[in-house]
Amino acid sequence: MSHRSNIEAGHQLMEPELTVQFAGLKLRSPIIVASGPCSHEPCQIELAMSHGAGAVVLKTVVSDAYAYMRRWPRPRYKLLDWDGKVGGSKFFTLYSFEQGFPNTPHEYAKLIRAGKRLASIPIIASVFAKEPAEWVELAQLCIDAGADAIEVNVSSPHRPPELTIEEAIARIIRAVRDAINVPMIVKLAPSPQVVTHAKFVEELGADAVTLCNRLQGLEVDIETQRPILHRWFAGVGGPWAKFYNMRWVAEAASILSIPISASGGVLNAEDALQYILAGATTVQVLSAIIINGWDVIRDINDGLRHYLMRKGIATVSQICGRALEHLVKPDEIERWNGGPRARDWMYEPRAELKSVSTDADAHLRNSSVQTEVGAPVANVNIDRCTGCGRCVRVCQFYAMTIVDEKARVDSTRCTGCGLCFDVCTSDAIVWH
Ligand SMILES: Cc1cc2nc3c(=O)[nH]c(=O)nc-3n(C[C@H](O)[C@H](O)[C@H](O)COP(=O)(O)O)c2cc1C
Ligand code: SF4
Ligand code: SF4
Structure with missing residues (x-):
C-alpha cells in the first residue's frame, strides 16, 4: 500500500497539516484575509494573526491619480436579503461602495511596518494606480516597507481608449513584474473572460492569481425610484458568489501552473474545502468576517482539520484540485431520453x-x-x-x-x- 493510501485508510494519527506553499510564501493556513475593511489598520493584522489566518491582504492603496477614492461615502454598506442570523446565514448580499485605503501611500507604508512588528504572518500589499510607472512606484514603496508580496489589483484597470482590456492589463503586469523581487499575485475581476485573463497573466509572469474581485451591481429603491446609497453602481457579493466563482477556479486550475487564491462567498469550512477541492491553493475571506466576526477564521481552520482527520488525510495540500479529476465533459455525461415521446x-x-x-x-x-x-x-x-x-x-x-x-x-x-x-x-x- 502506498504512503498516500495508508494515510487515507485511516492510519494517520497526527493532527493534519494546514501549511501550504503559495506563490513562494509558506503559509500556516490556506485561509487569507481578503483586501477590504478588515485589513486597513494594524490591530486588524494582529486579529488576523491571532485568529489563525495564513496571511492578510491589506486594503488596496491607490495612487494620487485616484486620491478621491481615499474618501469614503457614508453610508456605504447595505446588507440586503439578510435573515438576521449571525454566524452561518446562507442568505445575504453585501452591497457596498468603498474604494481605496483611506489615506496616503506614505501612511500605507506605516501600516505595513506596524503590521510587520505586530504579526509574523505574511503581509500582502494591494495596489491600484493609473499609469504603469505609478503602479511600480506604489509596489516598490510597499516592498521597501516590508510587504511580503504584492497583490496587483487589476479588477478595473485604467484603460486608454486605444488599448484593449488585455493590453491595459499587460502593460501594468509587465511593468510591475520587471520592477519587483517579491511574489506578484494578480487579482482579477469576475467576468466570462477571467479564465483567459488568468492564463494571460501567468504568461506575463504572475506568481499567483486571485479569483475574483466582486461584481458591480445596482439596487433600486422603488419608493424613491432612485438607486440606493450614493446612487452609483456598487460591489455586490455574498454566499451566492461561490457558485459562479467556483466554476472559474476549477476551469483556471485545469490550465494554470501557478497557484490560485479563491475569493468569493466563503462563509465556512465547507465552502473553503470546496474551493480547495476545485483547485484553489488558498482561500480568501472577507464578507464572512464582516458579518459574522473574526472567529470565522478560527472556525474554518478547525473545520479543515476535522475534515482532514475524518478523511484520514495528512495535509490540506493533498486535496487541492481533487474534484477536478472527476469533471466530465458534456458529451461524456451519462444521459437518458428526455421523457415521454411527443404524442x-x-x-x-x-x-x-x-x-x-x-x-x-x-x-x-x-x-x-x-x-x-x-x-x-x-x-x-x-x-x-x-x-x-x-x-x-x-x-x-x-x-x-x-x-x-x-x-x-x-x-x-x-x-x-x-x-x-x-x-x-x-x-x-x-x-x-
Ligand atoms: C466592503 C468591501 C471592500 C472591499 N475592498 C476591496 C479592496 O480595497 N481591494 C480589493 O482588491 N478587494 C476589495 N474587496 C473585495 C474583497 O477583497 C473580496 O475579493 C470579495 O469581497 C469577495 O470575497 P468575500 O465573499 O469573502 O467577501 C472589498 C469587498 C468588500 C465587501
Ligand atoms: S416525479 Fe417529476 S419531479 Fe420527481 S424526479 Fe420524476 S420528473 Fe422529476
Ligand atoms: S412524496 Fe410528495 S406528497 Fe408525499 S410528503 Fe413528499 S412532497 Fe409531500
Whole structure:
C-alpha cells in the first residue's frame, strides 16, 4: 500500500497539516484575509494573526491619480436579503461602495511596518494606480516597507481608449513584474473572460492569481425610484458568489501552473474545502468576517482539520484540485431520453395539469410510453408520504399525482429530474 493510501485508510494519527506553499510564501493556513475593511489598520493584522489566518491582504492603496477614492461615502454598506442570523446565514448580499485605503501611500507604508512588528504572518500589499510607472512606484514603496508580496489589483484597470482590456492589463503586469523581487499575485475581476485573463497573466509572469474581485451591481429603491446609497453602481457579493466563482477556479486550475487564491462567498469550512477541492491553493475571506466576526477564521481552520482527520488525510495540500479529476465533459455525461415521446395529445390545451391536482386520471390516462430501460425514476415510500402535494407542484413532467392522500409516480412520465426529492420534507421519495 502506498504512503498516500495508508494515510487515507485511516492510519494517520497526527493532527493534519494546514501549511501550504503559495506563490513562494509558506503559509500556516490556506485561509487569507481578503483586501477590504478588515485589513486597513494594524490591530486588524494582529486579529488576523491571532485568529489563525495564513496571511492578510491589506486594503488596496491607490495612487494620487485616484486620491478621491481615499474618501469614503457614508453610508456605504447595505446588507440586503439578510435573515438576521449571525454566524452561518446562507442568505445575504453585501452591497457596498468603498474604494481605496483611506489615506496616503506614505501612511500605507506605516501600516505595513506596524503590521510587520505586530504579526509574523505574511503581509500582502494591494495596489491600484493609473499609469504603469505609478503602479511600480506604489509596489516598490510597499516592498521597501516590508510587504511580503504584492497583490496587483487589476479588477478595473485604467484603460486608454486605444488599448484593449488585455493590453491595459499587460502593460501594468509587465511593468510591475520587471520592477519587483517579491511574489506578484494578480487579482482579477469576475467576468466570462477571467479564465483567459488568468492564463494571460501567468504568461506575463504572475506568481499567483486571485479569483475574483466582486461584481458591480445596482439596487433600486422603488419608493424613491432612485438607486440606493450614493446612487452609483456598487460591489455586490455574498454566499451566492461561490457558485459562479467556483466554476472559474476549477476551469483556471485545469490550465494554470501557478497557484490560485479563491475569493468569493466563503462563509465556512465547507465552502473553503470546496474551493480547495476545485483547485484553489488558498482561500480568501472577507464578507464572512464582516458579518459574522473574526472567529470565522478560527472556525474554518478547525473545520479543515476535522475534515482532514475524518478523511484520514495528512495535509490540506493533498486535496487541492481533487474534484477536478472527476469533471466530465458534456458529451461524456451519462444521459437518458428526455421523457415521454411527443404524442398528439401533448399539443392540446391541458393547462389544468399545471395546478396541484388530485385527479390521477388526468395524468395517467395517456401514459403509455415506457421509460428507457434502466433509467432512474422517482418512487414514493407511502409510509412516509404525508400527501402535502409539494412534489406535484414542482414536477414539470406531470409524473406526480395525489391518489388517496398519497403521492404516486407515473414512472413512464418521470424524467428523473430529481426536484421532487429536494422539496419533499418527509424524505418520502427514493430512486427506483
Ligand atoms: C466592503 C468591501 C471592500 C472591499 N475592498 C476591496 C479592496 O480595497 N481591494 C480589493 O482588491 N478587494 C476589495 N474587496 C473585495 C474583497 O477583497 C473580496 O475579493 C470579495 O469581497 C469577495 O470575497 P468575500 O465573499 O469573502 O467577501 C472589498 C469587498 C468588500 C465587501
Ligand atoms: S412532497 Fe413528499 S410528503 Fe409531500 S406528497 Fe410528495 S412524496 Fe408525499
Ligand atoms: S424526479 Fe422529476 S420528473 Fe420524476 S416525479 Fe420527481 S419531479 Fe417529476
